Amino acid sequence: MVAGNTKRIVIEPVTRVEGHGKVTILLDEDNRVAQARMHIVEFRGFERFIRGRPYWEMPVAVQRLCGICPVSHHLCAAKAVDRIVGVDRLTPTAEKMRRLMHYGQIFQSHALHFFHLSAPDLLFGFDADPAERNVVGIIRKNKPLAVQAVKMRQFGQEVIKATAGKKIHGTGAVPGGINKNLSVEERDGLLSRTGQMLRWARDAVKIARDYTIEHLEMLSDFGSFESNHMCIVRDDGAMDLYNGGLRAIDAEGGTIFDHVPNEAYLDYIAEEVRDWSYMKFPFIRSIGPEDGWYRVGPLSRVNACDFIDTPEAEAARKDFLSLTDGKPNNITMAYHWARMIEVLHSIEMIERLLQDPDLQGDELITTGERRGEGIGIIEAPRGTLFHHYKVGDDDLVTMCNLIVSTTSNNEPMNRAVRGVAEKYISGRPEITEGMLNSIEVAIRAYDPCLSCATHALGQMPLEVTLVGPGGDVLDKKTKDG
Numbered sequence: 349m350v351a352g353n354t355k356r357i358v359i360e361p362v363t364r365v366e367g368h369g370k371v372t373i374l375l376d377e378d379n380r381v382a383q384a385r386m387h388i389v390e391f392r393g394f395e396r397f398i399r400g401r402p403y404w405e406m407p408v409a410v411q412r413l414c415g416i417c418p419v420s421h422h423l424c425a426a427k428a429v430d431r432i433v434g435v436d437r438l439t440p441t442a443e444k445m446r447r448l449m450h451y452g453q454i455f456q457s458h459a460l461h462f463f464h465l466s467a468p469d470l471l472f473g474f475d476a477d478p479a480e481r482n483v484v485g486i487i488r489k490n491k492p493l494a495v496q497a498v499k500m501r502q503f504g505q506e507v508i509k510a511t512a513g514k515k516i517h518g519t520g521a522v523p524g525g526i527n528k529n530l531s532v533e534e535r536d537g538l539l540s541r542t543g544q545m546l547r548w549a550r551d552a553v554k555i556a557r558d559y560t561i562e563h564l565e566m567l568s569d570f571g572s573f574e575s576n577h578m579c580i581v582r583d584d585g586a587m588d589l590y591n592g593g594l595r596a597i598d599a600e601g602g603t604i605f606d607h608v609p610n611e612a613y614l615d616y617i618a619e620e621v622r623d624w625s626y627m628k629f630p631f632i633r634s635i636g637p638e639d640g641w642y643r644v645g646p647l648s649r650v651n652a653c654d655f656i657d658t659p660e661a662e663a664a665r666k667d668f669l670s671l672t673d674g675k676p677n678n679i680t681m682a683y684h685w686a687r688m689i690e691v692l693h694s695i696e697m698i699e700r701l702l703q704d705p706d707l708q709g710d711e712l713i714t715t716g717e718r719r720g721e722g723i724g725i726i727e728a729p730r731g732t733l734f735h736h737y738k739v740g741d742d743d744l745v746t747m748c749n750l751i752v753s754t755t756s757n758n759e760p761m762n763r764a765v766r767g768v769a770e771k772y773i774s775g776r777p778e779i780t781e782g783m784l785n786s787i788e789v790a791i792r793a794y795d796p797c798l799s800c801a802t803h804a805l806g807q808m809p810l811e812v813t814l815v816g817p818g819g820d821v822l823d824k825k826t827k828d829g
Contacts, residue, residue, distance in 0.1 A: 355379070357773070359784055371787055373769050380774045384766035385625075386758075386791060395748045403432055403722075403739045407521050410735070410750070416460070417797055418517050419453035419508055420728035423590070424735040426521035427724030431611075432739060434716020435524040441709030442525035447590050448701045449511035449520060450726070454589060455545075455694040456504025457729035458646075458687045461795045462552065463497030466684060469789045470559050475782025496548050500691075503538075503545050507698060510534040525713035535702055542699040546660075549692040553664050556685040561671070567681040569771065571764030571790035574599035574678050576632065576641070577648035578756070579732055580725055583607070585654030587693065589727040596632060596642060597652050601676050604632060610725045613734060619751065630756050641759035644731025645794060646686035651676040658700070661693035680764050683793045728753045730795050754796045764790040 360370035374383040394413055401409060407426040411418035423446055430438070438446070468481045471489070479485075487494040505515040510530060512518025520526050560567060576599065580592035593607035594616065608616055619628040620637045631640035642648070650669075656662040668685060671677060677686075701707065724735045731753030738747040754761075768790045772783045 357779065357784075359787060371765055371791075373773060373787075375773070379776060381766065381770045384762070384769040386762050386765050395750055398745055398748055400744050402743050403429055403737060403745055404523050404743075406735075406737060406745070407523075408517070408519055410748075411517055413750075413752070414797055415516055417453065417457055417728055417730070419449055419512065420726060420733055421735070422512065422518065423450055423521055424724045424726040424728070424733045425737075426523070427591075427610075427726060428722035428735045428737050429523045429724075431722030431724070432719050432737065433523045434718055435714045436716070437714070438525055439709070439711040439714055440706040441529055441711055442713065444701055444704055444706050445511050445526045445529060446521055448530070448698065448707065449508055449518075450590050451694040451697045451701070452504045452507025452511065454504075454729050455691055455698065456501045456508070457795075458691045458694070459497060459500040459504065459552075461729075461792075462556070462684060462687055462691075463493070463500070465795075466789075466792050467493075467497075469785070469792070470555075470684070474786045474789050475780065478781060478785070481785075496551075500545060500548055500552075503541055507538060510538060522713065524715055527712065529709060529712065530702075530707040532708065535707065539699070539702045542695060542702065545695045546692075546699065549688070549695045550660070552688040553685070553692050556688040557664075557667070560679070560682055560685045563681075564671075564679075567679050570786075571680045571767040571793070572678055573680075573760075573763055573767065575643045575760060576604060576635075577651045577676060578632075578642045578644055579649040579652050580727055581607070581653050582657075586657045587649055587653035587655070589649075589690075589694075591726070594725070594732075595652050597676065599676060599678060601651075601674075604634070610723045613723065613725065613736075617734075617751070619755075625758070627755055627758050628751075629758050630751060631759075642756065643760045644753055644756040645683060645729075646690050647677065647680075647683045648731065649727060650686040650689055656689075656693055658693050658696035661689055661696055664689045664692055680760075680790060680793050683795070687795070730754055730797055731756055752797070754794070757794045757796065761791055761794055761796065764793070 355375040357373040357375070358370060371384070371386050373381060376382045394410060398406065398409055406429055407422050410425045411421040413421050426446070463486070464483045467486060468483065472481045472485060483494070508518060509515045512520035513528065520528060576596055578594065578596040580588060581595045582588040582592050593609055594613060595606045596604040598604055605616055616633055617630055618633045619630045621628055629637070629641065631637045632642060633640070650665055656665050668677065668682075668689060720740070721738045726733050733753050734749070734751040736749040737745055740746050765787055768787050772786045776783070
């Protein structure tokens, strides 16, 4: 609770993110920030309404959480269902086809977020005219960059189509494997374009790197803070976006836990509920809810892995960490730089996988002894994703627990919101669009996929009202949704 007379600012919805959320800021009588929160205001019911459905439906059904990152849910659910059908190891063809699908998803999703949703802020400035500060403005000012962004996302979507059958809500992953391999024609068509995608990925890394370094003083104090980081890593500590054990490090790079198997995640991670949001607040059990929160996603993955197993991305990772003398980089806006390093890694992996003859193999599915429970963990574009199912003897789902990436970033996003609000709004009597957008910029750095955590109905206009202690409306801004 915030005592005394307060003024309330509401940003609803947060724009240029996937899904719907709002921000509330309470100011005291001196116009100082007393409280700042990001709210998820609608209820997500997937964990309940899929109960009673056959387990083999999960890879197709649960991906309907989202139209932006359905591949991540498709593959994570498939990994969990693999365990239910008794499969711990896929055939080489199945494993590599799933990996190719996943890297296509990472490539297209990161390109979409960086160029279409975040680049307007970086290119035009946080307080630029909103009529210019959008993807149409990028097209007008830098058409080649806009074309590059569209073609990068298109390429990633074509990789998904070739592996999953469709660009959105595909069906490629099935219990114990996949339902198709990659034809020679599909392979050659994709390989013919990887050279251009690699060049554009290098350029994207440079854009994000140069922006971060050129604005380092400002960004170091822009919603940034020390934090724990979590991701999965390969057995040898390499970045692995598809499979691995859980690793968590602290703000100095010290190990909290490492190589935790998927099935033991609940021994290390818990979730807290707060009464002002429908999104939970995960934390590390051994530390507790107050200090055990952590970040996930590109920033955490680049910080926590020991190395990246592709040469150009590894060189970019070393350059990234040289900014902080090898310690974790805790600058919130550095998410964009780390995200583009993953774009570079993804296209390197896509090119490597496309040259692997296993993709034309015909051993697609493995079977095993039926189990009653399955857990899958994967690195979605936005961070570590958990799918956990239990099924009865009748093959129907009896329990589902999903921890989506944006949920893990819930507390960090709230801290970023408060930090930026204190810097840009405290002590100022008038609202400006640029002030409000600065708060949204900090949220966008995490590339939140709020649709994975919620569902919203109705119109979504943006209306912000500043009310004085006596109840008088001091200022009001409205923007169409």
